[in-house]
Amino acid sequence: MHTTSITAAALLGLSAFAAALPTTDTSSSQSSEASTVDAGSDAFEFPLANGFPNITAAKDKDIIALIQAQALGTLAQPGNTTANATKPTGASILGQGFVAFNELMEVAFFTELISNVTNNAPGYGPDDITGDRDQILAILKVHEAQEELHQLNAAGAFTKNSGGQVVEPCKYNFPVSNFAESIRLAATFTDVVIGTLPAIQTIFGKNGDAGLIRGVGASLGQEGEQDGFYRQYLGLAPAGLPFNTQSAVSLAFSAVVQSFIVADSCPQTLELFQNPSFTLEGLTLFDVLTPITDLGNGKEDIQDAEFAGTPVQVNAVAVNSLVAENLCITYLNQNNGPISFKAAVTGGSDKKTFTAPFPGRSLGFSGLVITTVTTGTVDGCGAFLNADDVAAATKFGPFLFEADNFIDDLINDSSSSSTTISETETSTAAPTATN
Known part of the structure; x- marks a missing residue:
């Protein structure tokens, strides 16, 4: 019998392992290394070596070009997938902000995972990875760069539509001790994301912001492609369900905060989502x-x-x-x-x-x-x-x-x-x- 459980709260019980994972910066892995995290740190902290997330398409074109090359595609251009006839309303803006918030966590996760594999950290060496290690590492670098573009796209839209509000990054701990646990965590949380993005699309539709749906739908498809890779690596059916488990934005918000956010590392960011100035109702952080x-x-x-x-x-x-x-x-x-x-x-x-x-x-x-x-x-x-x-x-x-x-x-x-x-x-x- 196979027994597997990943819990947004119980994952915290593994956080001591995350604190022990080496995350030494190495210049050989391009933009995938964190510039402020070194061996022995108990949390992942931005920015990356390329300056992410403190970059914009307007002033950092060379950096964006490098990320796009690694991501195998370009940052979404306004007018095709993100156009809206009117300025989005409150709940739609909150949805954009949550996407930016979640993508910061995903970029942090993949950056740390790539660093651990690159540096042969305990649990991430050649003997710990099944299959072609170089191929797997190359795929993870593509995913990491794609998540950077997801975040930049959502963060730019959120800042524009919220009157200048910025989703600041937190410090992160990931409760994993080896490569298999990391891929398991990636698969499970990708399932949550796949269940939450349709909830955000529904908010857009209800609020008359249908012009925003196509962009979220495009990233939703990419998350599904990722998930199939992680699941097959774990020996699971790549397409796990005919209809993915539904979720809601507050459920996903709580899962991120409970599982991965270092306490007191981003009080302004959490306050931004729980008591937003641009909409009457914020996100709830559950016990x-x-x-x-x-x-x-x-x-x-x-x-x-x-x-x-x-x-x-x-x-x-x-x-x-x-x-x-x-x-x-x-x-x-x-x-x-x-x-x-x-x-x-x-x-x-x-x-x-x-x-x-x-x-x-x-x-x-x-x-x-x-x-x-x-x-x-x-x-x-x-x-x-x-x-x-x-x-x-x-x-x-x-x-x-x-x-x-x-x-x-x-x-x-x-x-x-x-x-x-x-x-x-x-x-x-x-x-x-x-x-």
């Missing part, structure tokens, strides 16, 4: 949710799965989740409707434990599963239509879990079993959710 129960491969029913809820430790506006009552465990998987179970809640003022069913088998969990603790009522959990509804009711989360589909398992299943999905579903009694 932390981690599993207590071993969820195995995520494909079995567990009647009494336990999760722990604790206050987020990163500088943020308090959500006061520990005093909430009538709480539910809510699951998002694939593009299906959210499902909730009333949670038994125990604990005191510093930590809560939530107990509810985990219906992995009966609901056919596959790929990314997003778990949150949401508000309910005395009698039930309410009916959520989509991830946005879930985010609006969330107090703790997200816990990110991969119910994996390994290629070897698919081969073995097809040769040893003729059981169909419908036969499996009809033979399994699902736990009862409350609405």
